Amino acid sequence: GAGVSQSPSNKVTEKGKDVELRCDPISGHTALYWYRQSLGQGLEFLIYFQGNSAPDKSGLPSDRFSAERTGGSVSTLTIQRTQQEDSAVYLCASSWGGSDTQYFGPGTRLTVL
């Protein structure tokens, strides 16, 4: 079946603009995760959803970051007033609610000029 998909694959924006990144999880996966991967770095946890709710938002780096999930499926990560330090690859993953295995999407490469 189809894996996790993300769009856009690449996004170039100007400093101060808002961006929206989209994640389509594997059908039926109730848990959805957002990570950020800076160049040559590991995966930084941002937020996760169980269904449509996000029990833990402590990983979001600032109040410019927000995320939502509707219908227990698609999720959108929004970054307002982007800064150059927001440049990174944003990865989404999903899993069955009670499963440990996370399946990753291809990521969105965000470049803030």
Added chain:
Amino acid sequence: GENVEQHPSTLSVQEGDSAVIKCTYSDSASNYFPWYKQELGKRPQLIIDIRSNVGEKKDQRIAVTLNKTAKHFSLHITETQPEDSAVYFCAAPRERTSGSARQLTFGSGTQLTVLP
């Protein structure tokens, strides 16, 4: 747990030799330890995982060992091949997680290069 340290950051081996990557964690309650492989420009993919009720798990040329007392776990790749070249990440459950889904803290990654 929340603090996962991974070493080395880079590793070069000759084809056919073995490679070992180590990770330490801080939360003694952690009970699940996956390893992910990320090839250049591609998404991370789970290659093997281990739970705290066993000390070792093997899958062909890949094995993972866990030492709960010392709070460290290692990835072992034997008979390395050029296609093993990638970045490898270890992970452990985040501390203070809420909800039923498994949240992970990842190590900083190891760039493995297998020289032909």
